[in-house]
Amino acid sequence: xxxxxxxxxxxxxxxxxxxxxxxxxxxxxxxxxxxxxxxxxxxxxxxxxxxxxxxxxxxxxxxxxxxxxxxxxxxxxxxxxxxxxxxxxxxxxxxxxxxxxxxxxxxxxxxxxxxxxxxxxxxxxxxxxxxxxxxxxxxxxxxxxxxxxxxxxxxxxxxxxxxxxxxxxxxxxxxxxxxxxxxx
Amino acid sequence: xxxxxxxxxxxxxxxxxxxxxxxxxxxxxxxxxxxxxxxxxxxxxxxxxxxxxxxxxxxxxxxxxxxxxxxxxxxxxxxxxxxxxxxxxxxxxxxxxxxxxxxxxxxxxxxxxxxxxxxxxxxxxxxxxxxxxxxxxxxxxxxxxxxxxxxxxxxxxxxxxxxxxxxxxxxxxxxxxxxxxxxx
DNA sequence: AATTATATAGAACGACCTTTCTATTTTATC
DNA sequence: GATAAAATAGAAAGGTCGTTCTATATAATT
Numbered sequence: 001x002x003x004x005x006x007x008x009x010x011x012x013x014x015x016x017x018x019x020x021x022x023x024x025x026x027x028x029x030x031x032x033x034x035x036x037x038x039x040x041x042x043x044x045x046x047x048x049x050x051x052x053x054x055x056x057x058x059x060x061x062x063x064x065x066x067x068x069x070x071x072x073x074x075x076x077x078x079x080x081x082x083x084x085x086x087x088x089x090x091x092x093x094x095x096x097x098x099x100x101x102x103x104x105x106x107x108x109x110x111x112x113x114x115x116x117x118x119x120x121x122x123x124x125x126x127x128x129x130x131x132x133x134x135x136x137x138x139x140x141x142x143x144x145x146x147x148x149x150x151x152x153x154x155x156x157x158x159x160x161x162x163x164x165x166x167x168x169x170x171x172x173x174x175x176x177x178x179x180x181x182x183x184x
Numbered sequence: 185x186x187x188x189x190x191x192x193x194x195x196x197x198x199x200x201x202x203x204x205x206x207x208x209x210x211x212x213x214x215x216x217x218x219x220x221x222x223x224x225x226x227x228x229x230x231x232x233x234x235x236x237x238x239x240x241x242x243x244x245x246x247x248x249x250x251x252x253x254x255x256x257x258x259x260x261x262x263x264x265x266x267x268x269x270x271x272x273x274x275x276x277x278x279x280x281x282x283x284x285x286x287x288x289x290x291x292x293x294x295x296x297x298x299x300x301x302x303x304x305x306x307x308x309x310x311x312x313x314x315x316x317x318x319x320x321x322x323x324x325x326x327x328x329x330x331x332x333x334x335x336x337x338x339x340x341x342x343x344x345x346x347x348x349x350x351x352x353x354x355x356x357x358x359x360x361x362x363x364x365x366x367x368x
Numbered sequence: 369a370a371t372t373a374t375a376t377a378g379a380a381c382g383a384c385c386t387t388t389c390t391a392t393t394t395t396a397t398c
Numbered sequence: 399g400a401t402a403a404a405a406t407a408g409a410a411a412g413g414t415c416g417t418t419c420t421a422t423a424t425a426a427t428t
Contacts, residue, residue: 006375022291024208027415038376049416098290105345106282107206123346147347147355154346155339161289162307162338163331171331178366179359211385222406233386
C-alpha cells in the first residue's frame with residue numbers, strides 16, 4: 001500500500017466521521033481504528049488534528065464544486081434552477097445532515113487557526129458563483145440575486161436535516177422558480 | 185440567594201456558553217466557574233450534563249416563542265412578513281452564530297437521549313406555526329407555503345453566520361414578499 | 369543485498385472530561 | 399438559639415483526549 005493511499009483512506013474516513021458526529025465528537029483513536037492505520041501514520045501525514053480537519057475541508061470543497069460543475073451548464077436557459085437541483089442531489093447523496101463548513105465556522109470561530117478561514121472561503125465562493133450566473137443572464141441586481149440564492153441553498157441544507165433532501169429540494173426549487181420569474 | 189436563583193444563573197450561563205462554543209466545546213468546570221457556583225450545586229439542580237443541555241434547550245425555545253409572539257400580530261395584513269422580520273430581530277439580538285437547535289440535532293443524533301427530540305420538536309412547531317398562518321389567510325396550499333417559509337427562516341439563520349443578521353434579514357424579507365405575492 | 373524511508377503496535381504523557389465524595393460553612397425553619 | 403437543609407471548596411475516581419516516544423517490521427530504492 002503506497003504512501004498516498006493511506007493518506008487518502010485517512011481523509012475519507014475522517015470526512016465521514018467528522019460529518020456524522022462533528023469534529024469534537026470524533027477522536028483520533030476512532031479515525032485510525034476505522035482507517036486501519038497506526039497512530040504515527042496519521043501524524044506522519046498530518047501535523048495535528050486541526051490540520052486533518054483543514055485537509056478534510058479542502059477535500060470536501062473540491063468534491064462539492066466538481067459535483068456542481070458537472071451538473072450545471074452555466075449557459076443553459078435556467079442555470080439557477082440547475083444549480084438548485086444539483087445542490088439538492090448533493091444533499092441527498094452526501095450531506096443529509098447539516099453542513100460541514102457552517103459547522104466548522106461555528107466550532108472553530110475565534111480559535112486562532114486556519115479552519116474557519118477555509119470554511120468561510122467556501123461560502124464566499126458560493127456567493128461569487130451566483131453573482132457570475134446573474135451576470136451572464138444580464139440581471140441588473142447581481143449581488144441581491146446572488147445573496148437570495150445563497151440563502152436558498154443554505155435553507156435547503158438546513159431543511160434537509162429536518163425533512164430530508166427530497167422534500168427540501170422540492171420546496172427550494174419551487175421558490176427558486178418564483179424568484180427567477182419575478183426578479184429583473 | 186434562593187434555590188431557584190442559582191439554577192437560573194446556571195441556565196443563563198450555560199445557554200450563552202453552549203451557544204458560543206458548542207455543547208461539546210464547553211466543560212462543566214467553565215460553566216460553574218462563570219456562574220460562581222460549586223460543582224455540587226449544579227448536580228443538585230441537574231442530574232447530568234445532558235440534562236442541563238435539555239433544560240437549556242427548553243428555556244431557549246420558550247424565549248424564542250415569546251419573542252415571536254410579542255412581535256407578530258397573527259391577524260394583521262401580512263403576518264408572514266412580520267414573522268420574518270421578528271425572526272431577523274431575534275437573530276440580531278440572540279442568534280448571530282448559527283442555530284442551537286439544529287446544532288443539538290446534529291451533535292446528539294443517535295445518542296439515545298431526549299436532546300434530539302426536544303430540538304426536533306421545536307422545528308416541528310415552527311412548521312405548524314406557519315401552517316396556522318397560511319390557514320388563517322385562506323391559502324389553499326398550506327403545507328407548501330409553510331415549508332417554504334420554514335426554509336426561508338432556516339436560510340436566514342445560516343446566512344446570519346456568513347453576512348450578519350442585518351443583511352441576511354434584508355434578503356429574506358425581499359424573498360418573503362415575492363413568495364407571498366405570487367403564491368395562491 | 370544493503371540502505372533508506374514508512375508503517376507498525378502499543379505504551380506513556382499530561383491535560384481535561386464528567387461525576388462522586390467528603391467535610392465544612394452558610395442559610396432557612398421552627 | 400437549635401435543628402435541618404442547601405451550598406460551599408476541593409479532592410478524587412475513572413475516562414478519554416491529543417500527542418509523543420520507542421522499538422520492531424515492512425516496503426522501496428539503490
